[in-house]
Amino acid sequence: MIKKINITTIFTGGLILLAGGYLLFSTIKSVNVDLTNLIVLNTVFTSILMQAFPFMLIGVLVSSAMHVFVPDEWIVKIFPTKYGIGFLTAMFAGALFPVCECAIVPVMSRLVKKGVPVPIAITFMLSAPIINPIVIMSTLYAFPGQPEITLLRVGFGLIIALAVGLIMMLYKNDFSTISTDYDYQCHDNNHSTINHSCTCHHHSHNHYNNSILMKFRTMFLHAGDEFFNVGKYLVIGALATSLIQIMLPKKAFVEIGSKSGFSLILMMLMAFLFSACSTSDAFIARSFINKFSMSSILGFLVFGPMMDVKNLLMLLANFKKSFVIRLVLLVTILNFLFISFFTIIFL
Numbered sequence: 001m002i003k004k005i006n007i008t009t010i011f012t013g014g015l016i017l018l019a020g021g022y023l024l025f026s027t028i029k030s031v032n033v034d035l036t037n038l039i040v041l042n043t044v045f046t047s048i049l050m051q052a053f054p055f056m057l058i059g060v061l062v063s064s065a066m067h068v069f070v071p072d073e074w075i076v077k078i079f080p081t082k083y084g085i086g087f088l089t090a091m092f093a094g095a096l097f098p099v100c101e102c103a104i105v106p107v108m109s110r111l112v113k114k115g116v117p118v119p120i121a122i123t124f125m126l127s128a129p130i131i132n133p134i135v136i137m138s139t140l141y142a143f144p145g146q147p148e149i150t151l152l153r154v155g156f157g158l159i160i161a162l163a164v165g166l167i168m169m170l171y172k173n174d175f176s177t178i179s180t181d182y183d184y185q186c187h188d189n190n191h192s193t194i195n196h197s198c199t200c201h202h203h204s205h206n207h208y209n210n211s212i213l214m215k216f217r218t219m220f221l222h223a224g225d226e227f228f229n230v231g232k233y234l235v236i237g238a239l240a241t242s243l244i245q246i247m248l249p250k251k252a253f254v255e256i257g258s259k260s261g262f263s264l265i266l267m268m269l270m271a272f273l274f275s276a277c278s279t280s281d282a283f284i285a286r287s288f289i290n291k292f293s294m295s296s297i298l299g300f301l302v303f304g305p306m307m308d309v310k311n312l313l314m315l316l317a318n319f320k321k322s323f324v325i326r327l328v329l330l331v332t333i334l335n336f337l338f339i340s341f342f343t344i345i346f347l
Contacts, residue, residue, distance in 0.1 A: 002245060005270070015193075016019045018269045026125050028307075031088075031223070033087070034147070034152075034328045037246045038244050040242075040245065041242045041245075042245065043298045044241065044242040044245050044246075044287060045238050045241075045242040046064035047283075048238040048241065048242070048284060048287065049140070049234070049235065049238055051142070051283050052234055052238070052276075052279075052280030052283040052284075053139075053234070053280070054281050054282075055134060055137070055138040055141075055229075056227070056230065056231065056234060056277050056279050056280040059098070059100050059132075059277060059278075059279035059280075060102075060226045060227045060230065061133075061219075061221075061223050062098050062119070062134060063098070063100060063102070063103055063226065064219045064220070064222040064223035064226060065135040065219055066097060066098075066099065067104070067219075067222060068215050068216075068218050068219040068222065069079055069219075070090065070097070072301070073114075074112070074231050075093075075097055075107065075113075076110070076111055076114040076116060077206065077228075078093060078096075078286060079093070079111060079116045079120060079121075081115070081116070081117060083117065083120065086116075086117065086120040087119075087120060087123055087162060087165055089120075090120045090121070090123035090124035090127065090132060090161075090165065091123060091124075091127050091131070091158050091161060091162060092127075093124055093128065094124070094127055094128030094130070094132050095131050095133060095339060096127065097128065098128075098132040098133055098135075099128055099129070099132070099133055100129050100132060100134075100135065100277050100278045100279050101128075101129035101277070101278050101304075101305045101311055102162075102226070102229075102230045102277055102306065102307075102310065103222075103226075104124075104125050104128055104129055104311075105125065105314035105315055105318060106121065106314065106318070107124075108121045108125035109306075109318040109319075111124065114184070117169075117315075118168060118178065118293055119165040119166070119168040119169040120162060120165060120219050121162045122125045122161075122164030122165055122168055122327070123164065123219060124161075126155055126157070126160065126163075126164055126165075126331065127158055127161035129159030129278040129305035129306070130153060130154060130158070130161075130278065130302065130306075131154060131157065131158065132278065132279070134277055134279050134281075134335060135283040135305070136150060136286055138279050138280060138282050138283070138343045139153055139282040139301070141282075141284035142286045142287060143282065143289070144335065147269045148239070149294075149297070149298070149301070152298055153298065153302055153341075154208045156298060156302045156335075156338060156339065157302055157305070157306075157344075159338065160302065160306070160331070160334050160338055163334055163338075164327075164330055164331055164334060166328075167330060168327075178319050178320050178323040187217070189259070190236055193271070216327070227307055231279050233274065233275040233276050233277065234277060234280050236274065236275075237274030237275070237276040237281070237284050238271075238276075238283075238284060240270075240283050241274075241287050241288075242275060242287075243286065248316060251308050261340065263292050263293050263295075263296050264293070264296045264299045264339060264343075265294075265299075266296065267285075267288070267292060267296040267297065267299045267300040268299045268300065268303045268332070268335060268336070270300060271300045271301075271303050271304030271307050271308065272304070272307060272309065273309060274304070274308070275304075275308035275310050275311075276304065276308075278304065278305035281301065281304050281305070282301060284300075285297050285300045285301050287299075295339050295340065295342065295343035298339050298342075299335060299336070299339050302336045302339065303331075303332070304337060306331050306335070307328060307331050307332065312324070314326065315327070
């Protein structure tokens with residue numbers, strides 16, 4: 001069910017947090033405690049959030065508009081069942097249907113249930129969050145004067161997504177047995193049943209016959225709910241990034257950054273755990289630009305949209321565990337191999 005947000009409660013809670021923070025700051029300042037690290041933490045944390053939130057807001061608004069105004073059947077119809085043109089369509093369809101990774105698993109599940117071949121649906125799931133125009137714009141904005149980072153992110157995303165799809169196509173398996181029969185159930189404001197496939201509240205759009213005003217109301221309610229659901233991951237990721245910046249000495253960053261393989265694995269792990277939305281994760285990656293190698297930054301930017309904690313949970317809710325484990329391992333290994341190979345050859 002889409003939650004109704006109590007503005008008064010949020011406003012009151014915000015005031016309490018601000019007052020508590022001010023009292024804590026005043027207390028620390030009065031006893032002459034060194035606030036250098038706290039100031040750095042605040043600067044890094046605030047800068048990440050201030051730059052990332054606008055792109056995340058645009059992303060959830062576009063995603064919610066698609067949920068409300070674009071029927072699933074329209075998306076399914078653009079995917080050919082033939083592998084050749086199907087893979088090509090899957091790689092670039094994310095540019096036309098800008099869905100971030102927060103809602104891509106339910107879309108992929110819907111495609112499979114509608115008869116789209118699993119390898120094609122997986123290629124779409126992996127490439128769409130990276131080829132998303134909002135993600136491309138946010139990456140360009142996060143790395144000004146370095147368009148090559150955006151090009152490499154898009155290029156690696158498309159190549160790895162296609163590679164996973166091709167391997168899945170060659171793997172002789174009965175894909176009809178990989179889906180679970182589990183569906184989330186909830187009700188809309190009119191108490192009509194809506195089939196949910198994930199915590200992002202992707203649904204089957206039983207409200208297309210409603211008025212335009214009702215559609216816009218549903219869109220904004222959905223966007224607000226998704227913003228708060230996804231926003232917590234960005235806040236957690238930004239806070240963790242800020243803490244890493246002040247807790248790890250510069251010498252440790254130099255040592256980690258010099259070990260390209262280890263730094264790549266570490267940044268991929270961070271991308272998986274932080275689970276930041278692909279429309280805003282570039283700002284987290286940028287904070288490590290002078291501390292980690294370019295390959296590890298790319299690992300964060302490419303692997304994160306393909307596989308993170310929330311995506312893993314949604315995959316497990318829609319597909320059999322054995323299939324999900326194979327998919328996660330394949331995506332992880334190919335990300336590491338492709339990006340490592342690029343580093344050895346070109347960097």
